[in-house]
Amino acid sequence: MxxxxxxxxxxxxxxxxxxxxxxxxxxxxxxxxxxxxVPQSVIKRLTEYMTECQVQPGGPFPSGALAQKRMDEGHRNMAEMIGAEADEVVIGPSTSMNIDVLSRSLRPLWAEGDEVIVTNLNHEANSGPWRRLAETGIRIVEWPVNPETAQLDIDLLDRLLSDKTRLVALPHVSNITGDINDVKTISKRAHDAGALVCADGVAYAPHRFVDVKDWDVDFYAFSLYKTYGPHIGLLYGKKDLLLQAKSRHHYFIPETATSYKMNPAGPQHEIISSLSGISDYITAVAAEHLDDMPNDLFSRTRAVYDLFxxxxxxxxxxxxxxxxxxxxxxxxxxxxxxxxxxxxxxxxxxxxxxxxxxxxxxxxxxxxxxxxxxxxxxxxxxxxxxxxxxxxxxxxxxxxxxxxxxxxxxxxxxxx
Ligand SMILES: Cc1ncc(COP(=O)(O)O)c(C=O)c1O
Known part of the structure; x- marks a missing residue:
């Protein structure tokens, strides 16, 4: 470490x-x-934003510039903590909403008769949005848990994958059982069959270090209000996939605006700014415990989550x-x-x-x-x-x- x-x-x-x-x-x-x-650092960041720059970010006046800077910082810090680029991260109202938007934005890339594999181990947030695609001609393939053990069988997944599978939707950790699924292996098996993976990390991210690149997941969603932040959700997506995904925002928002086009609600300014309070907390815990503090937030976060x-x-x-x-x-x-x-x-x-x-x-x-x-x-x-x-x-x-x-x-x- x-x-x-x-x-x-x-x-x-x-x-x-x-x-x-x-x-x-x-x-x-x-x-x-x-x-x-929520630690005081988050409350402090939220209060600072709301007392010092509660204006539309980006305006050509000091409070507008400060608002933009703080919002960008909050967004960037969350990306850095999970080893992603800022434009691979969408910060939207909740995981339920983020996955719903994702499913609609991927659907135009798929043909009628294409398949999505969904497991009943999921929280409904990573289930319903994919299942609803059945109304548009997508075939839903069930990956059932073993009813005796409440666990998933990866070998069964191999048998469900086909050349029509476009995506596998599973929880990294079930919010009922707490069991950790091997997303790295599952991603590899899905990729070998030409499919994408959308992992729900909501029940994982509060407890363990999130390393999207190491796992090679395509999409990874979690809720920041369960990782010591305000009530909002984070969706990671590989850059090339977010570029291909069809915008769910206003028609004039460019397809290249990957973070923005996937949040049709528009960014929640003060809340995104307050996310820097999460990284402040991680940094404070790191400073308390480590005698050679890593310079980068990603390594600091890894060290702190090892302690957690x-x-x-x-x-x-x-x-x-x-x-x-x-x-x-x-x-x-x-x-x-x-x-x-x-x-x-x-x-x-x-x-x-x-x-x-x-x-x-x-x-x-x-x-x-x-x-x-x-x-x-x-x-x-x-x-x-x-x-x-x-x-x-x-x-x-x-x-x-x-x-x-x-x-x-x-x-x-x-x-x-
Ligand atoms: C495992 C899991 N996935 C998804 C969600 C939905 O998250 P959100 O409330 O951000 O929509 C929850 C919420 O409890 C959850 O526990």
Whole structure:
């Protein structure tokens, strides 16, 4: 790893927590997969924009120039963090919207009878937009999860790929199971068959380093409000593909304006500017831990996410140790705390109590968790789980402490 830790390579969780508003820590918060907390650096950037330059960016006056500079900086920082060029990154209202726009912008490149492979492991955001293309003559090919393990079989994908496959849509991590899929191998297999890959990284990006070039994914989407930022989404696309994709913006926006043409909502000025607060936070954590700070944001981000990931594995172990010793409670997904195998997002059902009862009872212990299908409705159905009640989901982030993880399992132990 770039930059050695000053003493030992352990995340200083108290330092991380000190970067967030103190009100965040009143409860043991384990609904991070629904949206993470936001550090002061993001709030500061947002406030600065809104107090100093809340004008249309680019105007020929000082506030217009400052607004443009700050917005460009926020956009560039997000691209740099994932190893992409700025014009390979679209920042739009949400992942749901970004993928919807993407599906419509790729459709004109495909012929009637072409195929898209979609799995029921997906959150609906990376499912519905592709499935709707069936109305326009695209054939949808199902890549079903194994209903026993809730996992995907890559060899099955090989059998589904054909010379008509144009794209494979899958989650990098399921927001229910937390299991990590091997996107690098899946991209290679899809490319060998001449198909593209659109990976949903929403449940991955808060926990692990995003390296789109190493994985060679064609499109990669995640939600910045789950990676310590404001409520907005990021879509990465390879430059040549974004150039080919048909604009969803006004007719006079040029096809070469790759970031702009794919966000018909228009850029969310102050929000994009505030994204520099995410990279400020990463830089602050890097400075706290590394004695030879990398100059580039990409390497700093990698080093910081290495720290996040090993702390998260310690948190995950608390949960896995508890659930594996518990009768009548079924974990959905891999029973491991290994950081290469899963993110610390856990879902379970209990024989004795409904998911709703469990999530509600947890609040008596000042533990914040939720129940439901989390918009992965097709997965819940495929697993034969009651769709009205769904699963109990407990999702951790790097800023959770081991004490909080124990508070969570103690509370669950009493409830179930
Ligand atoms: C795995 C996953 N994909 C996609 C989404 C949709 O993201 P957005 O709310 O930005 O549309 C979510 C939201 O929870 C998610 O968990």
């Amino acid at each position: 770039f930059g050695r830790a000053k003493e030992e390579i352990k995340l200083n969780v108290e330092f991380c927590r000190s970067q967030f508003p103190s009100a965040c820590w009143d409860w043991a918060f384990f609904e991070n997969a629904g949206g993470s907390f 990931s090993s702390h998260e594995a310690d948190l995950a172990k608390v949960f896995i140790d508890w659930i594996s010793s518990k009768e009548g409670v079924q974990l959905i997904g891999r029973q491991t705390a290994d950081a290469d195998e899963r993110a610390p997002t856990f879902s379970f059902i209990s024989e004795g109590k409904s998911s709703e009862e469990i999530a509600e009872a947890a609040s008596n212990h000042k533990v914040a968790i939720r129940h439901g299908d989390f918009y992965a409705k097709r997965l819940i159905e495929a697993l034969g789980i009651d769709g009205n009640d769904g699963v109990v989901r407990c999702s951790m982030a790097h800023y959770n402490t081991l004490d909080e993880a124990k508070q969570l399992v103690d509370a669950l132990d009493r409830i179930v």
